[in-house]
Amino acid sequence: MNSIKQYGWNENWSTKWNEKWSHAEDKQFIPGRIVGDFGSKYKVLTDVGETWGELAGKLRHTFVASGDFPAIGDWVALAMQDGGEHGIIHGVLPRQSVISRKVAGNTQDEQIVASNVDTLFLVSALNDDFNVRRMERYLIMAWNSGANPVILLTKADLCPDADSKIAEMESAAPGVSVHAVSAIQDEGREKLLPYIGEGQTVALTGSSGCGKSTMVNWLCGKNLQITQDVREGDSRGRHTTTHRELFVLPDGGIIVDTPGMRELQLWEDEGGLDLAFSDISGLASNCRFSNCRHEREEGCAVLEAVQTGELEEKRLFNYRKTQREVLYQNNKEVKLKRKSAASTKVSSSRTRGYGWRKELDEY
Incomplete structure (x- = not known):
């Protein structure tokens, strides 16, 4: 039987648990980690085995936004029911760490991809899926999450000029490790061992068809995930993985596979933009004006670097474009928080006026 220690439980998590749950008097809670997210129910691993978990009604009513709900990788407090057949998450x-993005479409909600991840593998295949500009967006998401980003270039056996593409990706990702691997030819696995050791959690993210499920099977040493061939014409893949699931690796690490992304809409920026474009941020420190926008200002070190060839003009263009997107997203988020706070205040005021108090069911 797997134990929670095999799934990353350590002294740090034990300390956090003891601060809140070790002295609970009314119920007997046990810790567990969410290893499968299936929407309304969660698969949870505990020291008494794997079980299905659902949210307690009282807990559910405390959640304001979608990002508050439990996600794959979370550690939760469970009260076991029916002799251990299922549990209630309290x-x-x-x-x-929290890896998140904005949900697709016009809805202004956060979608948690995975939580409590140590290393985030940003996966791109060395075929038509290879896209440096798209990787810059993934890097912003990774830096914002608190996880350590590592770029994996898969399907190296299909690329005759892998070295040049590795160099291109390295120049666009300062300070980030880039590894080319081939699961088919079993090449490059030794480069990944430092990230998948005992107790470490890694997650895979990337576009559909980039080889994430193949990577999971390769690193696990068995076929845990279904894989499908990509279309020959444009190397686009289908959503082989339809839900998030967590697996234990032979080396002792834990890996999370996630569904492929057709698009990556950034949620909000907590410094990830400057880290993903650290070369531009470094140049900007030498600009004459502290509020330089790197467009037409005199004494702009960034524009000077473009003129001398030190900085690629396309990279600066993408920086400006992404900066505008992040600013727009942050402004919308601030407005929504203010609106939500105002709505809560009005609702609370009305409740006090009626002089009644609604009791929430425990389940």
């Missing part, structure tokens, strides 16, 4: 331990 709380979530504070997260160490």
Whole structure:
């Protein structure tokens, strides 16, 4: 039987648990980690085995936004029911890292991809899927999450000029490790061992067809995930993985596979933009004006670097474009928070006026 220690439980998590749950008097809670997210229900691994978990009604009513709900990788407090056949989730331990994006479409909600991840593998195939500009967006998401980003270039056996593409990706990702691997030819696995050791959690993210499920099977040493061939014409893939699931690796690490992304809409920026474009941020520190926008200002070190060839003009263009998107997204998020706070205040005021109090069911 797997134990929670095999799934990353350590002294740090034990300390967090003891701060809140070790002295609970009314119920007997046990810790567990969400290893499968299936929408309304969660697959949870505990020291008494794997079980299905659902949210307690009282906990559900405390959630304001979609990002508050438990996600794959979270550590939760469970009260077992029916002799251990299923559990009720009563709380979530504070997260160490949160990989999130804005949900697709016009809805202004956060979607948690995975939580409590140590290393985020940003996957791109060395075929028509290869896209440096798209990787810049993934890097912003990774830096914002608190996880350590590592770029994996898969299907190296299909690329005759892998070295040049590795160099191109390295220049666009300062300070980030880039590894080319081939699961088919079993090449490059040794480069990934430092990230998948005992107790470490890694997650895979990338576009559909980039080889994430193949990577999971390769690193696990068995066929855990279904894989499909990409279309020959444009190397586009289908959503082989339809839900998020967590697996234990032979080397002791834990890996999370996630569904492929057709698009990546950034949620909000907590410094990830400057880290993903650290070369531009470094140049900007030498600009004459502290509020330089790197467009037409005199003494702009960034524009000078473009003129001398030190900085690629396309990279600066993408920086400006992404900066505008992040600013727009942050402004919308601030407005929504203000609107939500105002709505809550009015609702609370009305409740006090009626002089009644609604009790929430425990389940």
